[in-house]
Amino acid sequence: MELVKTKGFYVFSILYIIFISIISIYLNGFVEFDPTNYKMLFIAIILWLLLYIPIPISVMKAKYEISEFGFKITKALLISLPIFLIFILPKANYDISINTLYWAILFSFARVGEEVFYRGFIYTLCLKLFKNTNTPWNWAIVLSSLLFAMMHTQYDFGIMVSTFILAIFLGLLRHITDSILIPIIIHCALAGGILTIIMGIFIYFIFVLIGFLRKEKVLELVKLR
Template sequence: MNVSLRTIVDNLRQDKLYLFGAIYVLVFMLAAAVINYFTWTPDIVIVGEVTNLFWLLWISLYVPSFIFVWFSDFSLTEFGIALNKKVMIFVALTIVSSAWFYFQNPEIWLQLSWSSSLAEAFARTGEELLFRGFVYALILRLFKEAKKPHLWAIILSSVLFVLPHTQVFLPEHQTPVFQLLLLALIFAYFRHKTGSILLSITFHVLIKSDLVGVLFSWGIYLFFLLWSYATNDLTKPRQAIT
């Protein structure tokens, strides 16, 4: 995993859009860290508790995907928006298992309100799109000369995901920071093995929400997938990095 810092700096200098992406992520992380620590409360997505500040934060999770797809050679496929055999098997297994659990306990269908499930789906899907999607892809490119760029992408994207979650240091928060890092590493590994962020989106939303939230998140993923096909994004030239 040897790679020089000078190589990373040179890659950032050669492409100003890479530099913009790195700065955007750092600024977002700083803003999210401050907002999460000073304004987070338990069950924040319950109707009436989500402030405009959080909605602005969640919307900003999606911004890099649009900018980099429109103005660079990055593709949505690079961001983990893909429909391949592994993803299709996962979708089929999820539908079958969800149906079984639903018939065993119909209450798992909707454990929050519809609006809260939608808010969770929007926020968690955005987190996956930014960190396991954009950040992961950007690290792959910046570390393209390393022996195993995907290891850098898995580790660094997971660490960067954890850093803005400063609410874990509040006494009323129940999730230890090490547990959050472990989940991030697992999600990033899923992304590497399947080439898609759909698995991490599904489990992330399911942890925070319910089956309705998962359906909402799949709808968001489907939007990006259709956009990818509609714009011939799959034929876009890209760097092959594994």
């Protein structure tokens, strides 16, 4: 029964990934996003919300832990984080106007959603699917990065290749730190300024707090991966 349940969840997960991929490819490639069009903005928010949905479903139906999706504080993360902040923060836009706050909330919700879906959900799913291989994390990085790049059909082929390379880098950071916090910070920094980064970090720690309240092991400071 447990095996059937697991297979059923994997089938659901793969179908959900295909569903999200088709919608993302269509909307990004064939629909020009206009944030001033509230109907289009509403559709975009619904899509971004769908990126978060697999996490609670995985926790409730497949008994995953939230921390498995990269919501944890590790020794490697604490060592790596200051290094990236030194490079990112001086170059960030420090505009803190009301209008900037609006865009920061919007962009952080979208960009964190992408990290949660690709380097959180898909990455973790690949680790499970390829657990019997020598290096399941290789499959997790490559497949999650490929799907991430394919979703960006609003760009030409050259930029999509660059996006794939960036995704590989973010995937490596996910593997090294066992966390998606640094990928979130980098992704938010590329999308906006300091407020977007702060909002992205805030969303991340909401998930960490939920994991902590669920008595999950969200603090792993014993060994360096």
